[in-house]
Amino acid sequence: MDQIKMRSSRELYKMSFKRNPLIDFRKFESYISLIFSLVFTVIVYFYVSSNSEVEYITSNTKDIVLYTIFGLLGMLGFIISGLAIISGTIGHNVTKNIIKAKKFNSLLKIMFSFNYLGHLLGFLIVVFIFIYFILSINSPFVKWAYISISAMLSYAIFFVIFFAISLLKTCLDIFVINYLYSDEEEMQESNNVEMEFINLKTDTITQILSERNLIDKDSFIAKLKQRVDEDIIDDSKKKELMKKISDYYSVD
Structure with missing residues (x-):
């Protein structure tokens, strides 16, 4: 059960990402954000130069x-509500099936992507609030500082946009996971119903034979116990079945 222990944000981060997604340019959201931010920086340069x-x-x-x-x-509100909805979608039984399949860590990695984006959004909101008030200060305008900060922040904005878009695929993955691992639960319920039906049929047949004096109840119980004694090798299971027979047929 070690895989379902509580983990810190640092542990989840190390487990989910080999590199910081923000600077992992092998990923689509990173390199496409870099391209857009470079285009945006050129536009900012001409904007500042022309005014x-x-x-x-x-x-x-x-x-x-x-x-x-x-x-x-x-x-940020969308990410929080999305994570809440997805967390509620995966039920207790589905989670148990995922743990049995040893895929719980994979599920945590998917969910942590929302957590990562939420932290990044929160950080950017604080940064932009500071920038808004800094712009209100009457200070000398430094052209290259303005362009450099614009380039970095535009990259961050484009990244969160494309990272959020990639989470739409994650939502589809959650839907598929929920279906795949709930199927086992449905099959278990189906098997339980089937077993109950077989038990009811057996009880009905036994009752009819007993009422027509075609079978003696004591003989039937003795034969049933004999079958258990001969067919079941495990002593603990044998005792359990003997007790179940005694309780079910009210035998002392």
Whole structure:
């Protein structure tokens, strides 16, 4: 049961990612974000170069930062509610089947992706709030600092967008996992119903034979115990079955 112990965020991070997804450019969301941020940086460069009024640039940037904060807050709410819904979708029995199949860690990795994105969104929201107030300070405008910060933050924004899109595939994976591992539960329920039906048929046949004096109850019980004694090798299981027979047929 070691695989279902409580883990710290650091342990989950190490288990889920070989490298920080934010700088793992082998992943789609990272390299596509880099491409878009480079294009955006070029646009920012021409925007700053073509406008000499610092107040105009600062005012527009503050508006963009404010809209970005609201957008990130909305995305954070989406991630939190999405994780809550997905967690509620996977029931207790499905989780037990996943543990039996030794896939619990894989499930944790999928779920931790939401946790990672939530932390990144929270960090970016705080950063943009600070930037909004810094832009309100009357200080010298440094062109290259403005462009450099814009490049880094644009990369982060594009990354969270594409990472969130990749989580849509994760949601589909959760749906498939839920179906695959709930199937075993349904089969178990089906087997239980089938066994109950067989027991009812056996009891009915025994009752009819007994009522028509075709079989003696004591002889039937003795024969049943004989079969258990001869066919069952495990002594503990044999005792359990003997007790079950005695309890079921009210035998002293």
